[in-house]
Amino acid sequence: MTGSTPLGQRFCAKRALLAIALGCAATLGFDARAQGPSALSPDQRHPVPAGAPQSWVDRAVQYELAMVQEDDLPLRYRIRRVSEKSDTTRVVIESKQGNVARLVERDGRPLTPQEDAAERSRLNNILQSPDAFLKHEKKEDEGRDYAVQLIKLMPRAMVYTYTPAQPQPAGAVSPQVVIDFHPNPAFKPPTMVSELLAGLEGRVWLDARTGHMTRIEGHVLHTVNFGWGIIAKVYPGGTIEFEQTCVGGRRWTYSHLETNLTLREMMVRTVNDRTRMSAWDFEPLPTPVSFQDAVHALLALPAKPQ
Numbered sequence: 001m002t003g004s005t006p007l008g009q010r011f012c013a014k015r016a017l018l019a020i021a022l023g024c025a026a027t028l029g030f031d032a033r034a035q036g037p038s039a040l041s042p043d044q045r046h047p048v049p050a051g052a053p054q055s056w057v058d059r060a061v062q063y064e065l066a067m068v069q070e071d072d073l074p075l076r077y078r079i080r081r082v083s084e085k086s087d088t089t090r091v092v093i094e095s096k097q098g099n100v101a102r103l104v105e106r107d108g109r110p111l112t113p114q115e116d117a118a119e120r121s122r123l124n125n126i127l128q129s130p131d132a133f134l135k136h137e138k139k140e141d142e143g144r145d146y147a148v149q150l151i152k153l154m155p156r157a158m159v160y161t162y163t164p165a166q167p168q169p170a171g172a173v174s175p176q177v178v179i180d181f182h183p184n185p186a187f188k189p190p191t192m193v194s195e196l197l198a199g200l201e202g203r204v205w206l207d208a209r210t211g212h213m214t215r216i217e218g219h220v221l222h223t224v225n226f227g228w229g230i231i232a233k234v235y236p237g238g239t240i241e242f243e244q245t246c247v248g249g250r251r252w253t254y255s256h257l258e259t260n261l262t263l264r265e266m267m268v269r270t271v272n273d274r275t276r277m278s279a280w281d282f283e284p285l286p287t288p289v290s291f292q293d294a295v296h297a298l299l300a301l302p303a304k305p306q
Helices: 012-023 053-069 113-128 131-157 193-199 291-299
Strands: 075-082 087-095 098-106 158-162 176-183 200-207 213-220 224-226 232-234 239-247 251-265 269-284
Touching: 053 131, 053 158, 053 176, 053 200, 053 213, 075 098, 075 251, 087 291, 098 113, 098 131, 098 291, 113 291, 131 158, 131 193, 176 193, 193 200, 193 224, 239 269
Parallel strands: none
Antiparallel strands: 075 087, 075 269, 087 098, 158 176, 176 200, 200 213, 213 239, 224 232, 232 251, 239 251, 251 269
């Protein structure tokens, strides 16, 4: 795994939490912006399915591993990220070397001519000096490594039980199997990143017909220390929610991610991460493209009028 040294794992706490969400929820059977389980009514509930919950998890994990490692079906889409500090919307193109994005809105408004010129200059700099972009993408690959590692461990790291009354999400178009998970007291984390699994509980929704995960909610049960708390500490009470959608009948990708986490890094800095991301306007690309072609396509987009 990349980033195996303490320095390389400095930000492993947040990456690990995101990896669980990004890796453990695929195929959305309902609207990504639906109200979720808080908007349930009695007629939306279903009986507990037959079979052991572990069998559903084992099958879903195989789907997730295939999804995380699949990179031959690139997409173009829009993504909005809202945090305590910023509100930005970008157009993203997935290239063979990594995602390339162009900022198109800030704080809910189109860019000013000056902001748009700065964004075009940044994209042109990628073409002229690609090393920084490629170096950044290598770091992004670390997140995929975390996801694969954690997904493989999930079946034995947790104890799974069917959720009573099987609460169905508002807007669901097919029955959902609902399973709660809690840390398995017999599980011994084999790596620093996997220590997170010992402090996480939550709930997952799976499509009853296909077995794919449609939604995951995670909750930090108690303080999790990375490297005895020296490298990082994740405080209890943090939450993460994730949903995905199917694009083109074959490719699954995230459509909603919301984090509410408090972390301390290297015993120095406490970080409060309150972030909400939504993606839409998904367009499958006919063939994989290079990052240079992705940059040129983004530069060709007309500036949105104010």
